Amino acid sequence: MTVDGRAPVPDVEPGAAVSRVRLDIRYDGAGFAGWAAQRGQRTVAGEVGLALSRLFPGATGLTVAGRTDTGVHATGQVAHVDVPVEEWERHADRVLWRLRGILPPDIRVTAATVVTSRFSARFSALWRRYEYRVSDTEWGVSPLRRHDTLAWTRPLDMAAMNRAATVLLGERDFAAFCKRREGATTIRALHRLTWSRGEDGILVATVVADAFCHSMVRSLVGAMLAVGDGRRDVEWLAGLLRRTDRSGEVVVAPAHGLTLAEVAYPRDPAEWGTRSDETRRMRTLPDAVPDSGGSGAAV
Structure with a gap:
């Protein structure tokens, strides 16, 4: 089997009892308490897991690339699951049709592809791309986009926000922008952070x-919005990077403006396992005290 133009991937690895299946997923996060399954809460993982269990009763190990928070959307989420070979072969030709009939309308699986057992939706990822939409127009947000666009009540200086963004790029400790979790590092490599304004006037x-740590993207956006509307300056933003703990000065932007747009993986399947091993290694900055824990992906 060929996966999106990449090198061929076998339908079933020799001697394997299960087929590992990559799932490409989209969802409207408004009606969910985030991705992760929680007792008594409606979650994306809960709905996807339930659908998979109905179609593939022996499915196990549902793993996601990015554990999105309550209200966060996705157009490019990726997960993997292990399905008994005989169950996969029974439904392989109509998996998407069957999932379409089982899943609620605010979740869609757009692709289901067999990959090797070395693929990990979480650890094999090279990078994740998020988009945050903001409207600073006088009249607010189009009614059709109110669930995925933040209405800001002050004019925003896009040039100022882009200047501010440059001080955040690179591998840094983003402790000031993250909700720290026991045993997890807040060091991340930020590859790109840019603002653009579309013809409709919406800032993206x-x-x-x-990878991202918990609340990191929305905290970065919240800080830059404060720069964009003139309440803060670039020096203040740069100073936050010297913090070693969460900053109370940073307001976390609302969840509904955020969308997980893309997760990228090595094109060669032979590199999936290598990338997983690299991701799991402990990461520190020069002269930093070692911190256990791999790269998280929650936002």
Whole structure:
């Protein structure tokens, strides 16, 4: 089997009892308490897991690239699941049709592809791309986009926000912008952070990193919005990078403006396992105290 123009991937690895299946997923996050399954809460993982269990009763190990928070959307989420070979072969030709009939309308699986067991939706990822939409027009947000666009009540200086974004690029400790989790590092490599304004006047922040820690993207956006409307300056933003703990000065932007747009992986399947090993290694900055824990992907 060929995966999106990449090198051929076998339908079933020799001697394997299960087929590992990559799932490409889109969802409207408004009705979910985030991705991760939680007792008594409606979650994306809960709905996807339920659908998979109905179609493939023996499916196990549902793993996601980015554990999005409550209200965050996705157009490019990726997950993997292990399905018994005989169950996969029974439904392989109509997987998307069957999932379409089982899943609720605010979730769609757009592709289901067999990959090798070395593929990990979480650890094999090279980078994740998020987009955050903001409207600073006098009249607000188009009614059809109110669920994925933040209405800002002050004019925003896009040039000022782009200047501010440059001080955040590179591998840094983003402790000031993250909700720290026990045993997890807040060091991340931020590859891209840019703002653009479309013909409709909507500002879109494009944020790309190898991984993100909890609330990081929305915290970065919240800080830059404060610069964009003139309440803060670039020096203040740069100073936050010297913090070693969460900053109370940073307001986390609302969840509904954020969308996980893309997760990228090595094109050669032979590199998936190598990338997973690299991601799992402990990461520190020069002269930093070692911190255990791999790269998280929650936002």
